[in-house]
Each structure stands twice: as structure tokens, then as C-alpha cells.
Amino acid sequence: MTTITIIGLGLIGGSLAVDLKSQLNITVIGVDQSIKHCNLAQELHLVDQVMSLDVGIQAADIVIIAIPVDQIESLLPKVLTQVKDQTIVLDVGSTKTAICAAVKDHPKRNQYVAAHPLAGTEYSGPQAAMRGLFYGKKNIICDRELSDQRAIETTQKLFNSLGMQSYFQSSESHDKHLAYVSHLSHITSFTLGLTVLDIMQDESQILNLASTGFESTVRLAKSSPQTWSPILSKNREHLSVAIGQYIEHLNTFKQALDQDDRDQTVSLMLKANAIKKLLNKSEQI
Amino acid sequence: MTTITIIGLGLIGGSLAVDLKSQLNITVIGVDQSIKHCNLAQELHLVDQVMSLDVGIQAADIVIIAIPVDQIESLLPKVLTQVKDQTIVLDVGSTKTAICAAVKDHPKRNQYVAAHPLAGTEYSGPQAAMRGLFYGKKNIICDRELSDQRAIETTQKLFNSLGMQSYFQSSESHDKHLAYVSHLSHITSFTLGLTVLDIMQDESQILNLASTGFESTVRLAKSSPQTWSPILSKNREHLSVAIGQYIEHLNTFKQALDQDDRDQTVSLMLKANAIKKLLNKSEQI
Numbered sequence: 001m002t003t004i005t006i007i008g009l010g011l012i013g014g015s016l017a018v019d020l021k022s023q024l025n026i027t028v029i030g031v032d033q034s035i036k037h038c039n040l041a042q043e044l045h046l047v048d049q050v051m052s053l054d055v056g057i058q059a060a061d062i063v064i065i066a067i068p069v070d071q072i073e074s075l076l077p078k079v080l081t082q083v084k085d086q087t088i089v090l091d092v093g094s095t096k097t098a099i100c101a102a103v104k105d106h107p108k109r110n111q112y113v114a115a116h117p118l119a120g121t122e123y124s125g126p127q128a129a130m131r132g133l134f135y136g137k138k139n140i141i142c143d144r145e146l147s148d149q150r151a152i153e154t155t156q157k158l159f160n161s162l163g164m165q166s167y168f169q170s171s172e173s174h175d176k177h178l179a180y181v182s183h184l185s186h187i188t189s190f191t192l193g194l195t196v197l198d199i200m201q202d203e204s205q206i207l208n209l210a211s212t213g214f215e216s217t218v219r220l221a222k223s224s225p226q227t228w229s230p231i232l233s234k235n236r237e238h239l240s241v242a243i244g245q246y247i248e249h250l251n252t253f254k255q256a257l258d259q260d261d262r263d264q265t266v267s268l269m270l271k272a273n274a275i276k277k278l279l280n281k282s283e284q285i
Numbered sequence: 286m287t288t289i290t291i292i293g294l295g296l297i298g299g300s301l302a303v304d305l306k307s308q309l310n311i312t313v314i315g316v317d318q319s320i321k322h323c324n325l326a327q328e329l330h331l332v333d334q335v336m337s338l339d340v341g342i343q344a345a346d347i348v349i350i351a352i353p354v355d356q357i358e359s360l361l362p363k364v365l366t367q368v369k370d371q372t373i374v375l376d377v378g379s380t381k382t383a384i385c386a387a388v389k390d391h392p393k394r395n396q397y398v399a400a401h402p403l404a405g406t407e408y409s410g411p412q413a414a415m416r417g418l419f420y421g422k423k424n425i426i427c428d429r430e431l432s433d434q435r436a437i438e439t440t441q442k443l444f445n446s447l448g449m450q451s452y453f454q455s456s457e458s459h460d461k462h463l464a465y466v467s468h469l470s471h472i473t474s475f476t477l478g479l480t481v482l483d484i485m486q487d488e489s490q491i492l493n494l495a496s497t498g499f500e501s502t503v504r505l506a507k508s509s510p511q512t513w514s515p516i517l518s519k520n521r522e523h524l525s526v527a528i529g530q531y532i533e534h535l536n537t538f539k540q541a542l543d544q545d546d547r548d549q550t551v552s553l554m555l556k557a558n559a560i561k562k563l564l565n566k567s568e569q570i
Binding site (some may be wrong): 120177180181182185189192195196199200210212214221222228236242243245247258262273 | 423461470473476477494506531534538542
């Protein structure tokens with residue numbers, strides 16, 4: 001019987017818990033500093049048991065840390081220090097460089113695997129946890145050469161059992177890429193939300209007109225600041241460059257509209273259309 | 286038996302056709318300047334018959350014009366001139382001010398209804414037509430006071446029969462609002478696509494990391510330039526103001542990130558979160 005202790009019972013931790021708990025030979029222990037989250041996780045049957053942090057860590061064959069990224073950075077070294085010699089520790093944070101740097105010289109660095117399962121919704125908390133959230137999605141493992149081969153293999157098997165395939169990348173490269181394909185999308189959604197809310201103050205009718213296109217584009221603006229503020233802060237250097245490039249493209253678009261340069265707007269849209277092929281390619285991976 | 290002639294057999298015209306054709310007592314005639322579209326519309330059983338423009342107009346009790354908005358503007362006055370005195374003419378374009386201006390002084394203005402069913406996908410052409418596209422969505426009717434009461438009632442019944450509810454607005458107000466809740470979303474999606482495609486030229490691995498959040502935010506970047514270039518051009522004045530406001534909000538966000546001002550990023554995200562309530566409210570309407 002493998003015992004997995006999950007620290008943090010929000011959307012990601014809770015969804016991992018409920019899918020892992022349904023597997024044979026796995027006991028899932030939940031840990032959360034919020035009593036409310038602990039109670040909810042038990043009521044919703046996300047975990048087998050709830051324990052205190054220290055007891056949960058001692059009982060674990062595998063520890064998964066699923067809390068905001070700045071808290072992972074401070075908790076991870078302590079967890080590594082406390083775990084047994086055979087225990088594997090994973091985190092599932094959305095930024096990886098600072099977290100990996102925090103345990104770079106830790107004597108048990110080889111027991112730690114830096115993971116990032118690419119799944120989520122705009123909701124948060126144990127009540128947002130859902131079965132099958134990870135199915136068919138990708139998992140990224142960073143800096144594999146710093147982890148034991150056994151730890152890497154166990155991590156791959158664990159994510160395979162959720163229906164995920166794992167890919168390898170350096171933590172620096174991960175953070176740079178995520179700035180573009182995840183964090184920038186959040187910024188553009190939040191900004192769209194702010195812009196539309198502003199105009200609505202004067203124009204109460206406006207949301208009668210919200211279509212499915214708008215809802216899709218603004219969806220991420222519902223995301224939790226508690227989760228996203230640390231992510232955006234940790235990745236602010238890459239993200240700032242990405243936003244700068246985005247503003248340049250946006251100004252080019254605006255200028256073409258202002259000059260009613262239809263050849264230029266068509267050319268920009270045709271270029272952007274190429275995202276189709278890449279998304280399809282990505283779906284096939 | 287009511288005969289409805291639909292001019293333009295793309296995503297919108299084709300989807301209207303296939304749903305209307307399934308109703309008792311309606312014959313749907315399709316008109317399209319593309320032979321390929323006409324053949325596809327017949328192969329896909331979207332319409333009962335295909336006819337030439339002049340014959341289709343003469344046969345119609347109701348004409349629905351579903352072509353790019355700049356083409357509506359030039360075709361609509363000619364159609365109105367040609368139709369019988371009892372025939373009602375609708376267009377379903379995404380911008381309304383210029384189209385309404387084009388028939389402002391037309392002697393048959395009262396037979397025309399300016400409509401905009403708020404539905405669509407990022408795909409185009411007859412092959413993108415789908416049953417039920419309009420079900421549960423909203424339809425906007427502009428400048429109702431310029432149309433005959435009979436024409437307004439017939440239009441409402443027609444959209445009701447597709448599962449839509451109609452709302453009334455002036456064409457100017459419609460275009461201003463749509464700049465924010467539809468056209469701006471398209472611009473931000475196209476721009477996100479361009480930014481990510483640019484960085485990908487050097488970073489071939491990047492799309493391995495595209496998540497469902499990114500896919501949702503970039504979805505509209507797949508939209509057809511043929512449809513969207515005229516819409517953005519016709520609404521460029523409102524849209525330019527909206528983009529300007531969006532860039533201001535984005536710069537505020539970027540500055541908060543650059544200064545690592547977490548209080549400010551949290552405050553911006555919390556403000557943007559209010560879009561939740563408004564989207565829910567809009568869903569209830």
C-alpha cells in the first residue's frame with residue numbers, strides 16, 4: 001500500500017487526491033492549513049484521511065505539494081528535510097525556477113521532482129476539485145537530471161495513472177514558455193475584464209450582448225488572485241517581456257485600424273490564423 | 286407556405302438555413318455568389334433549393350442577408366428595391382450603423398429589420414454550418430422604430446423559432462457595445478496568437494505547453510479575416526477607443542508586475558473577478 005500525502009487541498013490538490021484515491025493500493029492523506037478546506041475535503045470524499053503537516057509528511061511514501069508557488073518555495077526545503085530517505089517529494093506549482101533554486105543545494109535534492117501538470121479551471125478551493133481534470137493533458141518535469149532515476153520513474157507512473165503524458169524541460173525554459181502560453185493569457189483575460197467592467201459603469205446594457213466568443217476570451221479573468229498573484233510575481237521578468245511584445249503587436253493592429261488599412265489587418269489576421277495548425281499539432285502530441 | 290431566401294451560405298447563413306428548413310411550412314432558398322458554396326449547401330442539405338439572386342429575391346416572403354458587412358451595405362438597398370411590397374428583408378451583420386445609414390432614406394425602409402443574432406464559432410463556410418447554433422442565444426434588433434410593426438413581429442417570431450430571444454437597441458449603441466464585448470475579444474485573441482507565434486519561431490517546444498486556458502483565450506484567433514476585416518473596419522472608431530482603454534489597463538498591470546507590487550496586482554485581479562457576476566447575470570437574461 002502506497003501512502004500519498006497531498007499538501008494543499010484546493011482545485012489542483014483536491015483533484016489529484018480524488019483521482020489517486022480511486023486507485024487500488026493507494027491511501028491519500030490530506031493536509032491543509034485551513035480547517036474549512038480540511039472539512040470540505042472530507043465531506044466531498046476527496047481524501048482518505050486528514051492529518052497535521054508533520055504527521056502527514058512522516059506517513060508518506062510520496063508527498064505532493066499543491067499550494068501557491070511562493071508558499072511552495074518556503075515549505076519545500078522543510079518538507080525535504082523531514083521526509084524519510086525513500087520518500088519522493090513532488091510539487092505541482094506553475095512556476096519552477098525559484099522553487100528549484102530553493103532546494104538546489106539541499107542534501108535530499110535527489111528525492112525531489114519538479115512537476116507541473118498542465119491542467120486547471122478558473123475556479124478554486126476543494127469544492128472546485130473534479131475527477132478526470134488531468135486526463136489527456138500534459139505534465140512537465142523540470143531539471144530531471146537533479147532527481148534520482150527512481151523518483152522520476154515513480155512520478156511518471158503517477159501522472160500516467162491519471163491519464164497524463166510527461167515531458168522534460170529545464171526549469172528556466174519552462175518558465176519562459178509558460179509566460180507566453182499560460183501567464184500572458186491570464187493577463188489578457190484579466191485586462192479584458194477590467195476594460196469591459198469600466199465601460200459598463202456607464203452602459204448598463206452592455207452585458208446583454210456578451211456572446212460565447214467573449215465568454216471564452218474572458219474566462220480566465222475569473223481566476224483566483226490568491227493562486228495567480230504569486231505565479232505572476234515569480235515569473236514577472238519573462239512575463240513583462242511577453243506583455244511588451246504583445247503591446248507592440250496590439251499597437252500595430254490599432255494603427256492599421258486607425259488608418260483603415262484593410263490589407264494590413266487581413267495580413268495580421270492571416271498570420272494569427274496559423275495558431276490553428278499549432279494547436280492541432282499540440283493536441284496530437 | 287412561407288418562402289425564406291438566404292443570401293450568403295456561410296457559417297451564419299447556412300446555420301440559419303438548416304434550422305429554418307426543418308420547420309413546417311417554410312421553404313428555404315439559398316443564394317451565394319460562390320458555386321462551391323451553393324454545391325456544398327445542397328450536398329449538406331442546408332437549403333431546399335439554390336437560385337440566382339434575382340429569382341431568389343422575387344420568390345421570397347422573407348429575405349435574410351448573411352454576407353460580410355461591407356457587402357451587406359452595398360447589396361441591401363438593391364434588394365429592398367427589388368422585393369415585393371409584403372416581403373420583409375433582414376440582415377444579420379455584426380455591425381449595424383453603416384448598414385442602417387445605407388437605407389435610411391430608402392422608400393421601403395419600413396420593410397427592413399436590422400438584426401444581429403449573437404452566435405457564431407471561429408469556423409466559416411457552409412461546412413461550418415450547424416444545427417442549433419442559435420439556440421438559447423440572444424438576438425439584437427436595432428432601430429425598431431424605423432421598421433413596420435409587422436416586420437418586427439415576424440422577425441421576433443422567426444428568431445423565437447430558433448430558440449432566441451430578441452432585445453432592442455439603437456444601431457449606434459449596438460456598435461459601441463459590440464466593440465467591447467465582441468470585437469475587442471477578437472483583437473486580443475488575434476494579438477495573443479501573433480505574440481505566441483513570434484516567440485515560437487525560436488522556441489519550437491513552446492506549444493507542447495499550451496493548456497486549455499490558452500486554447501480558450503486564443504480560440505478567436507482562428508476566425509476568418511474575410512468575415513472579420515469588414516467588421517473591424519466598419520466599427521474601427523469605437524474599437525480604437527476600446528483598444529486604447531485596454532492598453533491603458535494592460536500598462537497598469539505591467540507596471541505593477543515590474544515593480545512587483547503584489548497589492549496592486551491582487552487589487553486588479555479582484556476587480557476583474559467581478560466579470561463573474563456579470564456573466565452569470567447575462568446568462569440568466
